[in-house]
Amino acid sequence: MSLSALYSRLAAQGIRIAAPHDLVELDEKGKAVVDAWVEASVDTLVDTLLSINCLVNPEAVLIGGRLPGNLVDQLAARLNQRLEAFAGKVPAIAPVARAALSDDAPAVGAAILPFTHRLLPTRTALMKVAAR
Secondary structure (H helix, E strand, C coil), rough: CCCHHHHHHHHHCCCCCCCHHHHHHCCCCHHHHHHHHHHHHHHHHHHHHHHHHHCCCCCCCEEECCHHHHHHHHHHHHHHHHHHHHCCCCCCCCECCCCCCHHHHHHHHHHHHHHHHHCCCCCCHHCCCCCC
């Protein structure tokens, strides 16, 4: 579930949000919409996180982005609660937590682009093409 999906849910209830930081100042009606969005997001993410745990076995799963930190924490807490039910059925369950730079993730992502373009190999360099 995306931030735009959350905005759409809020708009359907007559609540207009101009920026992500406005999500921390919602009234009870708005908070109920956010809580329902968190639950829908958890429903959507649980199977993917179980697959990641089984296939990759990470030490932790970090989430972030434009969502305010308190909502990321709420989402992480609900995901951890839901994943606990599978603890005996999969080899290991990595905890879900807010990334340390979650509030700055868009800026950090934009700042790293020139480095990745300059320092990482291009896709064509990685392809094994026989010399002609």
